[in-house]
Amino acid sequence: MTRLELRANFSLASIFGLRMLGLFMVVPVFAQEAARYPGGDNASLVGLTLGIYGLTQAALQFVYGLASDRFGRKPVIVAGLLVFATGSMVAAVAPSLLWVSVGRALQGAGAVSAAVTALLADQTRDAVRTKSMALLGVSMGLTFALSLVVAPVLAAWGGLAGIFGLTGVLALLGIAAVIWWVPPEPAQHRYRQPGGVLAVLRFPDLLRLNYGAFVLHGVQLAMWLAVPTMLVQAGLPQSAHWQLYLPVLAGSFVVMGGSFFQLEKRGYVRAAVLMCVALMALVQLGLWWQISLQPSVYMLGSLLFLFFYGFNVLEACLPSMVSRLAPLQARGAALGVYNTLQSLGFFAGGLLGGWAMQWGGAHALFTGCGVLMALWLLLAWPMKIPVSEPVEVAGKA
Numbered sequence: 001m002t003r004l005e006l007r008a009n010f011s012l013a014s015i016f017g018l019r020m021l022g023l024f025m026v027v028p029v030f031a032q033e034a035a036r037y038p039g040g041d042n043a044s045l046v047g048l049t050l051g052i053y054g055l056t057q058a059a060l061q062f063v064y065g066l067a068s069d070r071f072g073r074k075p076v077i078v079a080g081l082l083v084f085a086t087g088s089m090v091a092a093v094a095p096s097l098l099w100v101s102v103g104r105a106l107q108g109a110g111a112v113s114a115a116v117t118a119l120l121a122d123q124t125r126d127a128v129r130t131k132s133m134a135l136l137g138v139s140m141g142l143t144f145a146l147s148l149v150v151a152p153v154l155a156a157w158g159g160l161a162g163i164f165g166l167t168g169v170l171a172l173l174g175i176a177a178v179i180w181w182v183p184p185e186p187a188q189h190r191y192r193q194p195g196g197v198l199a200v201l202r203f204p205d206l207l208r209l210n211y212g213a214f215v216l217h218g219v220q221l222a223m224w225l226a227v228p229t230m231l232v233q234a235g236l237p238q239s240a241h242w243q244l245y246l247p248v249l250a251g252s253f254v255v256m257g258g259s260f261f262q263l264e265k266r267g268y269v270r271a272a273v274l275m276c277v278a279l280m281a282l283v284q285l286g287l288w289w290q291i292s293l294q295p296s297v298y299m300l301g302s303l304l305f306l307f308f309y310g311f312n313v314l315e316a317c318l319p320s321m322v323s324r325l326a327p328l329q330a331r332g333a334a335l336g337v338y339n340t341l342q343s344l345g346f347f348a349g350g351l352l353g354g355w356a357m358q359w360g361g362a363h364a365l366f367t368g369c370g371v372l373m374a375l376w377l378l379l380a381w382p383m384k385i386p387v388s389e390p391v392e393v394a395g396k397a
Helices: 004-022 032-036 041-069 073-092 097-110 113-122 126-180 204-223 227-233 242-264 269-291 297-325 329-380
Strands: none
Touching: 004 073, 004 113, 032 041, 032 126, 032 204, 041 073, 041 113, 041 329, 073 097, 073 113, 073 126, 097 126, 113 126, 113 227, 113 297, 113 329, 126 242, 126 297, 204 269, 204 297, 204 329, 227 269, 227 297, 242 269, 242 297, 269 297, 269 329, 297 329
16 A cells, blocks of 8 residues: 555544444443433333434435535545534433433434545555455454443443543544544545436445345344353353453454455455355354353354454455445445445344344344345345456555
8 A cells, every 4th residue: 555545544444443432332331321311221212222323324324425425525524523422422411311312313423434435445546445444344343342341441430421421522533633634535536526326226236235234234233132141151251251352353353364355366355255244144053053052152252253254354345345336426425325224234233133132032133143144145146346456546655
C-alpha cells in the first residue's frame, strides 16, 4: 500500500472501531444492568432496547450511503457521528429503560458504516481493497474482544450510564479524526452524479452478497444468546470469558492473515468464501451437539475459533466484492444497501434469536442459524468473483 492508502486505512478503521466499541460495550452487561432501571423487569423491552439500534441503523444506512455519493463522504460521516454522540448522551442520562431505548435508537440513526466503507473504497486501489476492508473487519473483531474485557469493569464503575457517556466521548473523538486525520476525499468522487437504488438492485451477485451480510451478522449476534451460558456450564465463570475470547479472536486473525490472502493472490477467493460459509454452518452443528453433552471449554473454544476465522474472512471479502461489483457512481448506495442488510441482520439476530431461545431453547437457536447458513451456501454457489484490476488513486504517494 502507498502511504496515503495506509493513512486512509488506519484512520477509517479507527473511526469504525471507536463507534463499534461504543455499541459492543453494552452487550456483555446489558441484561444485568437493565434490571436497575424502571421497566428493566420486562424481558421483551430489554431485548428490544438491546437490538433497536440495528433497526434504526438499517433504516438509514442506504440514506447515508446515497447522501455520501451526493454531498461527499466526510460531511456525512461527521453528521452521523454527531447523531450517534447525541444518542449516547440521551442513554447516559435516561431515567428509565424506555428512554435508554430512545438513546439506542438514536445511536443506530448515526449509521455511518456505508459512508466509511465507501470512502475507504475511494481511497484504495482495487488490488489492495480486500486487505483494506479486512482492516475494518479486524477493528470490529478487536473492539468486540476489548468490549468483553472492559465492559464488566466499566459497568462496576459507572453502570450503563458510564458506558454510554464514554461512548459519546468516543464518537466526538471520531469526529476529530475525520476532520484532521482522514485524507481529503479524492477530487473525482466529490461532485459526480449519484446512482440510484435501481442501479444497485439489478445485480443478482449484489443481492447474494446482501443476503450474506444479513445472515452473517444475524447469526453472529444470535449465537451470543447461548454461548456465554454454555461456557459457564463448562466451568468458565463469566468474569473469565475474556480469557477464552481474546486468544480465539487473536488466533483467528493470525491464521486468516497467513492463509486467506495467499488464496486471494492465487485466485481462489470464491472457493475460500464458500469454504467459510460451509465452515460456519458446521460450527452451528457443533454447538448444537455440545448442548446435548456436558459442554467442554476446549471444544467450545475450538468451535469459536473456526467461527471467527470464517467470520473474519467473510467480513473482509463481502464489502470489497460489493465495491467492485457496484457501478462507480452508485458505490455509496451499494454499500448503503449492504450495510442496511447487515444492520437488519443484527436486529433480526437479537429479536428472532431471543424468540428461538424462549420457545425452543439453544437447540432451536443453533438449528435456525445452521439452516440460514446452509441456505446462504446454496445461494452463493453460482456467484462470480470480480477480478481485481489495479486502479490509480488521486494523491498516490
